[in-house]
Amino acid sequence: MKAIIADDEMHLxxxxxxxxxxLWPELQIxxxxxxxxxxxxxxxxxxPDIAFLDICMPGQSGLNVARSATGDCRVVFVTAYDDHAVQAFEQAAVDxxxxxxxxxxxxxCVERLQQRSIAEPDALLARLQKLLAVVSPEKTExxxxxxxxVGQSVRMVAVEEVCYFQSADKYTTVLTRDAELLLRTPLKxxxxxxxxxQFWQVHRGTVVNARQIVSAHHNLLGKVFLTLHDRLEKIAVSRKFSHLFRQM
Incomplete structure (x- = not known):
């Protein structure tokens, strides 16, 4: 079987x-x-027999690309939608x-593909578009x-200047190059x-600005720590997200 992968995030x-x-050595990518x-x-x-398509890509969206897939090609969408959308996809059996x-x-996913049990592209597209209309009617900026x-004043901080966010109970610590600020909004x-x-969750309580990442270090116990451009401390990566840095 042949497959293609389309994702504008090259490392992913x-x-x-x-x-x-x-997982599937016989599959020809x-x-x-x-x-x-x-x-x-x-x-x-x-x-190809299988197409792994990111939904948001330059040029054309994954949805538009999937419309051109033949009946023999099964589509697996790659998404970054929140947990509510994920639950909806699960209930609709959309892969x-x-x-x-x-x-x-x-x-x-591989097991389902090998069993040929994934919905055909037309049915999958129809279900996904219906769900997106309910879950995410319009993409906000x-x-x-x-x-x-900060004290008695309000400081404006450009999001792109943030090195990383750290959960602090019901608040979020905002760490920039030269400051640690407390934001009255939960990280979730x-x-x-x-x-x-641009902002990758690397731990349950940590979200890092990807542009700040210099390198990923694996210690003797297999734990991953990130080095950032503008912060001296190392950022711990949980096992759940360590696969993002396997090739770094």
Missing amino acids: AEDLRHRLNK TSVVHDGVAAAIALAEIK YLLKPVSDERLAR SLRWLRVQ ELIEQLDAK
Whole structure:
């Protein structure tokens, strides 16, 4: 069987390819592309049996690309939607991989693919579009500014200047290059407003600005720690998210 992977986040696409090779050595991943136009071309030229498509890509969305898939090609969407959307997808039996993709979820997806039990593209697309209309009727712009109370004044902090966010009970600690500020918003709520392509959750209570990551270090116990450009402390990565840094 042949497969293609389309994801504009190159490191995630390569990580998915690497883990699929381990889980399903017989599967031939013939193309890894990083935009919707290239994905549509790969579908037409390669005619794969399986297509792993990111939903949000430059050029064309994964939904639009999937419309050009033949009846013999099964589509697995890669999404970054929140838990409520994920529950809806589960109930509708739509197959997807939620970023960051856990080992357990990928293994279940491979098993279903091997059993040929995934919905055909037309049915999958119809269900997904119906769910998106309910769960996410319109895509809101990602948060760009934070309003942080400092004494008797309010400080405006550009989100792109944040090195990482750390959960602090019902609040969130905002760590920039030269400051530690307390935001009166729980991290769980804040995550939903951040650009998932730039801010990666690496621990239950930690979200890191990907542009700040210099390297990932694996210690003798297999734990992963991140080095950032503008902060001296090392950032711990939980096992759930360690696969994001396997090739770093």
